[in-house]
Amino acid sequence: MATDDLMSRALSALDEVDGPMSVEVIHRLVDAGDATAPMTITEVADLLGMSPHTLRYYERVGLVTVDRDADGHRSYGTGAVRRLVFLTRMRLSGMAMRDLQHYVRLVDEGDDTVPERLDMLLEHRDTIRRQLKELTLSLAATEYKIATYGGHTGTRQTD
Amino acid sequence: MATDDLMSRALSALDEVDGPMSVEVIHRLVDAGDATAPMTITEVADLLGMSPHTLRYYERVGLVTVDRDADGHRSYGTGAVRRLVFLTRMRLSGMAMRDLQHYVRLVDEGDDTVPERLDMLLEHRDTIRRQLKELTLSLAATEYKIATYGGHTGTRQTD
DNA sequence: CTAGGAGTTCGAGCGCGCTCGAACGCAAGC
DNA sequence: GCTTGCGTTCGAGCGCGCTCGAACTCCTAG
Structure with missing residues (x-):
């Protein structure tokens, strides 16, 4: 998987x-x-x-x-x-x-590693946030393209 | 990659x-x-x-x-x-x-395939939206965990 | 007594998306 | 002339994260 x-x-x-x-x-x-x-x-x-x-x-x-x-x-x-x-x-x-x-x-x-675990989580949180930004951009791009296709179908469109 | x-x-x-x-x-x-x-x-x-x-x-x-x-x-x-x-x-x-x-x-x-392309884009748009939901959930989970770690460090925490 | 179904361990295999190295070509600069 | 650098083609290899099949055990129902 x-x-x-x-x-x-x-x-x-x-x-x-x-x-x-x-x-x-x-x-x-x-x-x-x-x-x-x-x-x-x-x-x-x-x-x-x-x-x-x-x-x-x-x-x-x-x-x-x-x-x-x-x-x-x-x-x-x-x-x-x-x-x-x-x-x-x-x-x-x-x-x-x-x-x-x-x-x-x-x-x-054990508990001594809590700080390091916290670091990992903080870093991962930032990664997720950046992913969210990226995905939002991709969503915008996709919707833009959909608009050019669906907005007025039949328009010359090269990709 | x-x-x-x-x-x-x-x-x-x-x-x-x-x-x-x-x-x-x-x-x-x-x-x-x-x-x-x-x-x-x-x-x-x-x-x-x-x-x-x-x-x-x-x-x-x-x-x-x-x-x-x-x-x-x-x-x-x-x-x-x-x-x-x-x-x-x-x-x-x-x-x-x-x-x-x-x-x-x-x-x-060529242009005959525009409808199918549109379908693909629409489906992909939905996929992105669902990814956004998933990521938002994961972000919440991560922040929750960070809070339990960072909120009061030293708390008994098993994972 | 038998058959079915759900579980076990083990090692091998697979699909995806790159990633790389070898052997080569060509053009510019010292 | 020779090196440096940037490009080329080709095929093979790799890392990740599963995924699967074979051979087996055990319990339960009919």
Whole structure:
């Protein structure tokens, strides 16, 4: 699942009821207590709009640690799911896998790394803001072109 | 140059004087007359923030046709540069190479394909809008996290 | 007892979009 | 004349982020 791909999936999800899932899930996981029952891999996959394959991949590259149940099946607790929601958000906004791996490593190293984590987040925030600017420009360009095509169809137009 | 990569480059370019290049270039090329002199490959590369390698690549996959001068060197006329500006904008907003190839093929087929081109642009406009929504969500999530880290540093924080 | 379905591990493979290096041509400057 | 520099073509290679298939285990329903 390439970044763009990830984006397209999330985008179709957004279409459903105009993006309530993401926000609700974040609130459920960030604000509310840890009362949710452990989830299976397919449940998490459905929740996040990704494949079980990808979830296993994330685990094996060290992005998340997942418990096993009696059968040896993965059992995603609130912590794991919460982290995956966060990771997905970061991936969606273009943070590289290697950066996420670094971030997660920092988390494991304890509270001393909070400043560095903060730095990463601040930098990423700026990246997102610049992406927003870029996208806004692209949107303008696209709408301009649409206008020249749709505004008066039949106009000589070379590209 | 992967999509994300392309984005990062454009983003650093944006930093310079807060994105005047893109807008100015678009206006110069879209609104003004075709008075500009042909450009060399490195000039175009610098203009668009991409490498000559990539420009040759775009040409060989059929995205653009470029004249040669007496020495056999590429000579980018206004039309070619204008198209490349457009293509770059589309790439930056995540349109796939294969879609751009399709679009360009339609252009070559003449005015009959205007409706289909319009469809592509409309669809892409929606994609950009959804990306904007997604990015805005990610920005919110990032800022939330920054607040929990930076707001009161030292707080217990598990990821 | 059997069949189905959901999970597991492992390693290999893939699609995208560049990116690069080798071998070469040509023109200008010392 | 020779180097420097900027260009050319061609094909191969690469990094990223998945994605998949094979071979296996286990539980449950009929």
